[in-house]
Amino acid sequence: MSCTYSYPPWIEDKENVVQRRFWFTKLKNNKELDLREDPDYADRITYDFSGNNCLLRISGLKLSDSAEFKFRFETNQPGGSLTGSPGVTLTVTDLKVQILTKTSCSGWRCRLEMLCQSRCPLPPRSSYVWYKNGGIIKDKTQQKYSDYLYSSASVSCAVRGHESLHSSLVCVDGDSCIKVSYSEKSICAFRGSSVTISCSFQNQNSGSSGSWISVRGQQMYDQNTGNNRFQVQMYQSGSSLTIRDLTDGDSDEYRFKTWRWNKDFPGTTLTVVDLHVVVIRSSSGLGLVCHSNCFPPGHFSFIWFKNGEKVQGETSSIYREAVSPEYTYSCSYGGQRSPEVYAPKSVSVSMDPPEILEDHSVTLTCSSDAKPAATFRWFKDIRTLLIEDPHLILRSVHRSDSGKYHCVAENELGKTASEYVFINVEYPPETSSVSVNPPEILENSSVTLTCSSDANPAASYTWFKDNRILLSEQEVHFSSIRSEDSGNYRCKSENKHGQSSSIPLLLDVQYPPRIPSVSVSVFGQILEGSSVTLTCSSDANPAASYTWFKENKDSPKSEEQMFTISDITAEDGGLYICVAQNKLGQQNSTVQVSVGSGQFIMSSTGNKSCRAAASPEGSTETEETSNRTILKITTD
Template identity: 30%
Template sequence: MSPSAGGLVVFLLSVQVIQSQDGWGVNYQQTDVCAAKGSTVEIICDYTHPPGIRPSDIKDRFWFTKEKDGEPVNLKTDSEYSGRVTYGCYSKECHLIITDVRESDSAEYKLTFMTNKPGEKYTGSPGVTLSVTGLQVKVRRSDSTWLELTCHSSCVLSDHPEYYWYKNEKYIKTGSSLLVSSGSTDRYFCYLRESWNHRSLAVYGPQRPSVSVSPSAEMLEGDSVTLTCSADANPAASYTWYKAHRTSDPRLLSEEPQLVFSSIQSSDSGNYSCTAENQLGRKTSDFISIDVKYGPQRPSVSASPSAEMLEGDSVTLTCSADANPAANYTWYKEHEDSPRASGQIFTITDFTAEHSGNYYCEAQNEMGRSNSTLLLITESAVDRTTMIIHITRWTLVSVMLIVLLLFCLWTRKKKAVSSTTEPHESREAVEMDLHPEYEDLSDMAAQREDPEEQEDQV
């Protein structure tokens, strides 16, 4: 059941005080008033004046809290109270009504009189001290699952104050405390029955944090950069910063609302997130990407297959440099002004002696430029000697093959000629075997010329 609207809040905290001066006096009904923020307060007093003063002699009566140039400032003319103050006097009783009181209204209020006589005035002092307090909800962890919410005021408003609890603008119960589940995303606040025009601030867990970057323009290496995390939460959230890593858990960087890079480096590029947390819950922001721009580092160059070439070969030169944004590449030969090629890869086809020399590449982006060291490309003398040796070796092999072929042909021809005289040679061999006493061919020839032997043969 929802409570009905309440009325004024005025609490008497001490006995009335009577001031008197030559017949003048102000009796305030209370010296201290405690009121809830947003409520309406009424301060009442009565006064006395000397017997010779007629009511018509009092030309002005008003309430004030501060002075200007030694003179009291009428509350009705004070811009801080505009539209919220009414007062009046009937007979010898005066009252002051302040609506929708604020914490800034906490002050000492006095009534002052001015008569028709120049300079004649009287102020009832000390006055009435007003303390305005706002309702607060205190959060205390009951256990790992539940939180206890308590409606609280800094001053005692009554012996038995009655509070009403709301959840997301809907009334749920009456009482000074309320149990809610930990991690709840709902909003809770309380009302004081005597101060229906005002309620406490709602308590709730953090909403998803937002991240801002300053400066928001392009980040250059060496700049000062600040990341700020903020989240709507009550009680106020605490913050934690993380940097994402591909191969490991996010790395904790800071436990402050701001993450400051006094001189940001290329290694600081990456994805960042922050976490906001209070007693009621925890939320993490989306990742924000930090991209630090920087000029090319010194490029590295390589040759494939090698830097020593044979005439007619092809060689591929490759240049690479760390840069953001990515670098553009230009190739030069030493002592030449005009570039030989552009692009990260430079290929020399049909290598000749004219291509030998020192080469370097230049890497350039909008942040700057950098040149590589020299790369010497030469025609290989060792390989040329090896080639000559190979040519000589194959020439010798060819000559040997030709000689061998000619020898074989000669041998075959000789065998063919020898085959036509083979029977005659056989008979001579037989005769040599039959006449071992002949020691040489001349004896054999003489024997053959013997006439008797010739006759016997006939």
């Protein structure tokens, strides 16, 4: 039986969580009784609640199973429970062979017309299987069957595809006919135990032999079988097959065959099972049920164990004491003990690969020792990730994925969190950059160059000046920078994954003008009316501007580096001052110009250089004093 269910994920800003899901047919103490806790069904039902499905399977149906089955789910919301009504009405019936007409039997043969019928309506296009003396009657697939049959024959029918649900055998004439009847249509037994499958027969020749056949395994067992686990016994009116030390592979259908009884007729189906504890979550808390797909015949008491110790007074398939996630639980029935159930423990996260490179893939795996098996949720830092899987796969991982990760393993008994693992995404250096502090570089000041690059692991640095290695540090520090430190600087950042280089940075050291030097050019004869050019130069950064003054004159004579006096006269003689200036300061030098009859005298102060040019006809001489240079030019 199946159904689907749905519910709103949120109600009034509260997440809606399903806490319990189950099927029921009856009430107990005015509450719906989970079929897993109902002694009439506990050992014969299984649930499948994958997704939003609600599937119920019932094995070994009985006529008494006819009932209305309803599904119910309960949530964490007040009044947030719902029962599907009406439910599914199940009617259990069986097939019967009805003899419609029968002629008088003569010569040991009778003619019969028979009908395969059920109290439940069968699909109109059903195909049928008819059996005679345990063999399938070929080409007889209709609901009705008529034929001449020996009076000693037996007949049965089934719907094709459901041959195990065949009708009872009907004798053609009277009650004595060729038939084999199995003690059980199905038997379940625990793994490792022993089981005996038996049948009775009638109308077989005295002393006839027979054999057992496994349908799926296609093995035959008789009294001469050499396998010690399988033993066949023949009796006057029956036979038995005993199988010891049962394994899962022994689950099969076993049929008995003689020379008068065919192997086609369904026999006994053996199911090898194990015992396990089912955890049930209800509104009253956790519950435990000792469960098997089927319980072997017998009237055994159940035994419960907590942390390996027998719990006194617990003999029911349902554990009545309070259940704690701190303990382990198991049950025993008929000498078989179930595996323990317990909340998740030893929860851990492994990472592959252990070293994570950006744009590559990384897988985190959450492992846990838990019974029943745990489900998993993942967290990054304090944020829940929408992934419920033991594996968290980050494809093309980015550096923003770095952080602390952990998982929580949870089953019906409880939940446990793992320790944190840290994802450290590594990558080669990004584009390297150079910063300078202070941004304006003045001579004799303290200057620091810093190389920066985003890298993981952290980069190592190498500095270059004008393409020559300078040092291997992140910073270059000048405690008192000089003008000769100017140049092109760049850095290289490098780690084990790669490297990058910065764009060259021009380091421009600024300083005020040095003491200017002056020079004088004399062209031609130095006579009144001649031209004289005064030149001033000074080393400065930024470049200096120049201004010429004449002593005792406020207004500048020139604002150019070269000052030319044209048509010179005696009045032009005197002391000239050159001022070199930039934004950082200024310096000046002087030069003495004398104009006389045939004589020109020039002098300057400070650290200076002088130059004079004279005509071929004249003579030139210089005279140095302590702080002034005098240039005398004599003309004819």
